[in-house]
Amino acid sequence: MAARTHPPGSDSSSVQDYVKTIYSLSEWRTEPVTSSRLAARLSVANSSVSEMIRKLAELGLVAHKPYRPVELTAEGRRLALAMVRRHRLLETFLVQDLGYRWDEVHDEAEVLEHTVSDTFIDRLDARLGFPSADPHGDPIPTPEGAITLPDARPLDSFDDGHAGRVTRISDEDPQLLRFLAAEDIGLGSVVTVLARIPFGGPLQTRIDTGAGPRDFSFGDELARSIWVESVGEHAGCSLVP
Amino acid sequence: MAARTHPPGSDSSSVQDYVKTIYSLSEWRTEPVTSSRLAARLSVANSSVSEMIRKLAELGLVAHKPYRPVELTAEGRRLALAMVRRHRLLETFLVQDLGYRWDEVHDEAEVLEHTVSDTFIDRLDARLGFPSADPHGDPIPTPEGAITLPDARPLDSFDDGHAGRVTRISDEDPQLLRFLAAEDIGLGSVVTVLARIPFGGPLQTRIDTGAGPRDFSFGDELARSIWVESVGEHAGCSLVP
DNA sequence: CGGTAAATTTAGGTATGCCGAAATTCTGGA
DNA sequence: TCCAGAATTTCGGCATACCTAAATTTACCG
Ligand SMILES: [Mn+2]
Ligand SMILES: [Mn+2]
Ligand SMILES: [Mn+2]
Ligand SMILES: [Mn+2]
Numbered sequence: 001m002a003a004r005t006h007p008p009g010s011d012s013s014s015v016q017d018y019v020k021t022i023y024s025l026s027e028w029r030t031e032p033v034t035s036s037r038l039a040a041r042l043s044v045a046n047s048s049v050s051e052m053i054r055k056l057a058e059l060g061l062v063a064h065k066p067y068r069p070v071e072l073t074a075e076g077r078r079l080a081l082a083m084v085r086r087h088r089l090l091e092t093f094l095v096q097d098l099g100y101r102w103d104e105v106h107d108e109a110e111v112l113e114h115t116v117s118d119t120f121i122d123r124l125d126a127r128l129g130f131p132s133a134d135p136h137g138d139p140i141p142t143p144e145g146a147i148t149l150p151d152a153r154p155l156d157s158f159d160d161g162h163a164g165r166v167t168r169i170s171d172e173d174p175q176l177l178r179f180l181a182a183e184d185i186g187l188g189s190v191v192t193v194l195a196r197i198p199f200g201g202p203l204q205t206r207i208d209t210g211a212g213p214r215d216f217s218f219g220d221e222l223a224r225s226i227w228v229e230s231v232g233e234h235a236g237c238s239l240v241p
Numbered sequence: 242m243a244a245r246t247h248p249p250g251s252d253s254s255s256v257q258d259y260v261k262t263i264y265s266l267s268e269w270r271t272e273p274v275t276s277s278r279l280a281a282r283l284s285v286a287n288s289s290v291s292e293m294i295r296k297l298a299e300l301g302l303v304a305h306k307p308y309r310p311v312e313l314t315a316e317g318r319r320l321a322l323a324m325v326r327r328h329r330l331l332e333t334f335l336v337q338d339l340g341y342r343w344d345e346v347h348d349e350a351e352v353l354e355h356t357v358s359d360t361f362i363d364r365l366d367a368r369l370g371f372p373s374a375d376p377h378g379d380p381i382p383t384p385e386g387a388i389t390l391p392d393a394r395p396l397d398s399f400d401d402g403h404a405g406r407v408t409r410i411s412d413e414d415p416q417l418l419r420f421l422a423a424e425d426i427g428l429g430s431v432v433t434v435l436a437r438i439p440f441g442g443p444l445q446t447r448i449d450t451g452a453g454p455r456d457f458s459f460g461d462e463l464a465r466s467i468w469v470e471s472v473g474e475h476a477g478c479s480l481v482p
Numbered sequence: 483c484g485g486t487a488a489a490t491t492t493a494g495g496t497a498t499g500c501c502g503a504a505a506t507t508c509t510g511g512a
Numbered sequence: 513t514c515c516a517g518a519a520t521t522t523c524g525g526c527a528t529a530c531c532t533a534a535a536t537t538t539a540c541c542g
Contacts, residue, residue, distance in 0.1 A: 006498095012498075012499085014498080014499065014500095044499090044500075044501090045500075045501055045502075047500085047501070047502075047503090048499070048500055048501070051499080051500085052499080052500095055498095055499095066506095066507080067506090067507055067508065
């Protein structure tokens with residue numbers, strides 16, 4: 001019964017989380033990764049991030065000039081993708097094999113990703129049939145660290161008349177996921193934008209989840225969390241009498 | 242992505258391991274649990290154990306007078322059994338569902354036991370069909386903390402002529418488990434003691450693993466690691482011409 | 483009934499990773 | 513160009529859990 005918290009030589013779970021978060025913050029949107037964005041995402045003080053960034057730089061995982069945004073090195077990216085792979089395979093396992101709901105898996109995977117062995121991950125991968133995306137539509141990197149992002153855009157960037165299939169939903173907020181599930185909106189749902197109400201107003205859409213189309217209005221946060229793959233530009237007007 | 246290593250209010254994984262180890266050291270043999278036995282089992286300095294024991298006492302998990310052995314309180318025993326349940330269910334899962342060998346599961350369970358949620362454990366339990374023992378024959382406590390030890394004794398306590406069925410094998414040493422597997426000795430094997438050679442000599446037995454009986458000599462360490470349930474006292478002599 | 487060897491605890495120190503407050507640097511108007 | 517406010521880093525501290533070396537206590541043996 002080993003008491004040692006983490007094997008020396010390997011990266012601590014904090015290091016793993018920071019590197020993974022740096023990757024995640026720039027996976028779907030390409031804004032620079034600043035200390036404060038990291039601090040917010042990690043629920044940690046800014047000063048803690050500064051200190052950790054110095055350490056990550058010493059470890060060769062990030063490139064950083066003081067007061068500037070941080071960027072992963074090739075090695076950092078490799079570690080990040082390994083962690084992302086772990087996280088997403090674990091989420092898939094929890095849904096597929098243990099019957100978790102898609103809003104329950106993120107937090108559990110967040111801690112498991114640091115403690116399961118490579119062997120565990122490989123066995124999981126095989127048992128799940130080498131899935132290519134997790135329950136939220138996030139692509140799962142290969143063991144070699146290759147990843148292919150679907151050609152999707154956030155719903156809030158769509159104009160009137162555009163239609164698309166939901167490809168990915170951010171799993172950051174469980175409440176949001178629960179809400180969508182209750183509304184029967186999920187991966188594969190087809191959304192057609194009818195109208196954008198300006199000044200933060202809702203995005204009015206027609207939505208088809210398979211059980212017939214209906215209208216739905218997306219608020220700001222919702223529209224920013226949902227990523228949609230284009231299925232061509234129907235004349236949105238034809239649906240609006 | 243929470244960076245926090247362990248949620249405040251709950252017990253740290255060190256606390257969990259110490260308490261579980263205190264329980265384990267007295268589960269099968271009833272020698273008093275001393276600092277040095279704990280230190281050896283946890284691969285930690287004696288002084289570290291002293292410090293942690295003080296902390297465990299403050300937490301109400303152990304009763305302890307300085308320079309004396311330590312004992313679990315009712316609350317400590319509850320925590321210990323919860324950890325033991327987690328550990329053994331995880332081991333069972335790794336063997337049953339992920340195809341691990343019985344010598345590979347201990348170390349992985351040792352770290353997972355601290356990170357999976359109660360929900361995870363409950364789902365595992367159901368999915369495994371509420372198993373009553375782990376791959377090494379160690380009984381799995383109920384969610385309420387009830388545990389029933391089989392009426393078994395270590396092989397090294399058997400006299401000539403006694404016969405028994407292997408019920409439990411200590412999972413501390415993976416090499417020992419691999420050796421036994423290679424020799425096709427496992428849970429359920431029936432062992433009849435033919436002779437005890439004194440002064441640390443081997444324990445000579447006839448063993449039946451289902452594929453016909455054969456002779457086998459157990460060394461010291463082996464005989465101390467194997468626990469056997471009596472199946473009556475055959476005239477051992479009848480087997481020895 | 484000492485007196486010593488073994489077991490245990492205490493003392494002093496290290497490494498992580500976190501925090502709040504204070505100092506520093508950057509940046510976008512005026 | 514300058515400068516205030518924002519972002520970032522530095523500083524001093526805290527908590528956990530470990531270690532080695534130096535006390536301290538216990539237990540056994542003569
Ligand atoms: Mn994590
Ligand atoms: Mn996900
Ligand atoms: Mn453990
Ligand atoms: Mn076991």
